[in-house]
Amino acid sequence: MVGEIGVIHGEDYYKISFAPFSLWGSWRERFKLFIDYLDKTGFLDGKIKFFEPMMASEEEITLVHDKDYIEFVRKLDDMGRGFLDFRETVAYKGVFEDAKVVVGGTISALNLVMRGKVDHGFNPNGGFHHAKRGEAGGFCIFNDIAVAVKIAELKYKLRKIAVIDIDGHHADGTQEILYKEPVLKVSTHKYAPFFYPGTGSIYEIGEGEGKGFNINIPLPHGTGDDVFIYLFREIVEPLLDKYSPELIVAQLGADGHLNDPLVGLKLTTTSYAYVAEQLDKISHKKCKGKIVALGGGGYNPLNTAKTWIIEASKFVDSLNERVQSKLNALMGKQTWSSEEVWREARRIVAYMKRAIFPVHGL
Numbered sequence: 001m002v003g004e005i006g007v008i009h010g011e012d013y014y015k016i017s018f019a020p021f022s023l024w025g026s027w028r029e030r031f032k033l034f035i036d037y038l039d040k041t042g043f044l045d046g047k048i049k050f051f052e053p054m055m056a057s058e059e060e061i062t063l064v065h066d067k068d069y070i071e072f073v074r075k076l077d078d079m080g081r082g083f084l085d086f087r088e089t090v091a092y093k094g095v096f097e098d099a100k101v102v103v104g105g106t107i108s109a110l111n112l113v114m115r116g117k118v119d120h121g122f123n124p125n126g127g128f129h130h131a132k133r134g135e136a137g138g139f140c141i142f143n144d145i146a147v148a149v150k151i152a153e154l155k156y157k158l159r160k161i162a163v164i165d166i167d168g169h170h171a172d173g174t175q176e177i178l179y180k181e182p183v184l185k186v187s188t189h190k191y192a193p194f195f196y197p198g199t200g201s202i203y204e205i206g207e208g209e210g211k212g213f214n215i216n217i218p219l220p221h222g223t224g225d226d227v228f229i230y231l232f233r234e235i236v237e238p239l240l241d242k243y244s245p246e247l248i249v250a251q252l253g254a255d256g257h258l259n260d261p262l263v264g265l266k267l268t269t270t271s272y273a274y275v276a277e278q279l280d281k282i283s284h285k286k287c288k289g290k291i292v293a294l295g296g297g298g299y300n301p302l303n304t305a306k307t308w309i310i311e312a313s314k315f316v317d318s319l320n321e322r323v324q325s326k327l328n329a330l331m332g333k334q335t336w337s338s339e340e341v342w343r344e345a346r347r348i349v350a351y352m353k354r355a356i357f358p359v360h361g362l
Contacts, residue, residue: 004118007122008108008124009051010105016101016125030124030304031124043326053101061142063147066133073099073136076091077094102123102128105126106294113290128141130171161183166272167252179206186217188219202218217235220340231348232274232275234349241282241286242362252276260298268331276310279291293315
């Protein structure tokens, strides 16, 4: 066990944003706050190594995206303006190269983990889970998660890959691309009328060989730490343990935080710390610590940076007293859910144990 986290970071990350101008500042600021905290405070000193992102090749992009769509992105890059979807995902000069860089960052994290250079790889500018085979969406152009899964299968010959996505929005693009494949895919997300992207019900369970491998955990508005942890413990942990993945790809989007402006869940760092700690334990039990972690969403820069720092700390075997004290200062106070939210949570668990668990021998 190497005992180190490989963080993907490059100067290009500070200029990349596929979101509208109103969100550009928050998109970039979260990286600066995260890196500055790690660098200037010495937090996790000796446990973190920084690596530059590579640039993904078009061949790697075509593993999951249609060639016509790739050409469409290139065309809007040449035009230097416009939107790649319905006025959400921005096009500009250089957008094609930028999109390849963020995918390359996730490939870099995967290569580091698979080659044993680090236990866990973390690409904070990764997790673009809304991108589908032939279209952009939700500030996502190319789906780095699905590309990483395909490379893990083709290059590293892995057959059991788990994708765990705790972003506040449904992983609709990842679901579409991998829907018919027996890759264990779990998405926890807010699910409510008129909330983007509108998909992610418990009944979307996969097709063909992928039936029973697509797990959606739709969270009602106002879900707190108590219900979130309950659902993760009752559904995700048993499935991961039974599936015994060779690699875990974790999209750790922080936009479900109670102070995030876009979602409306009531999660705190309590939930994110719990998930990171459990994924770390499972990874060392099942796949020698192999986790590729991705930053995902998060539009309150300070809370997002805090969340990433806390998640990174949970990927470390032991913390000294000084670091533990700093970590405790970053933790939020646990939140609680209404009885109505609890009723829905129990219904979700009952459905999963009836419809999904038997597929996996649980």
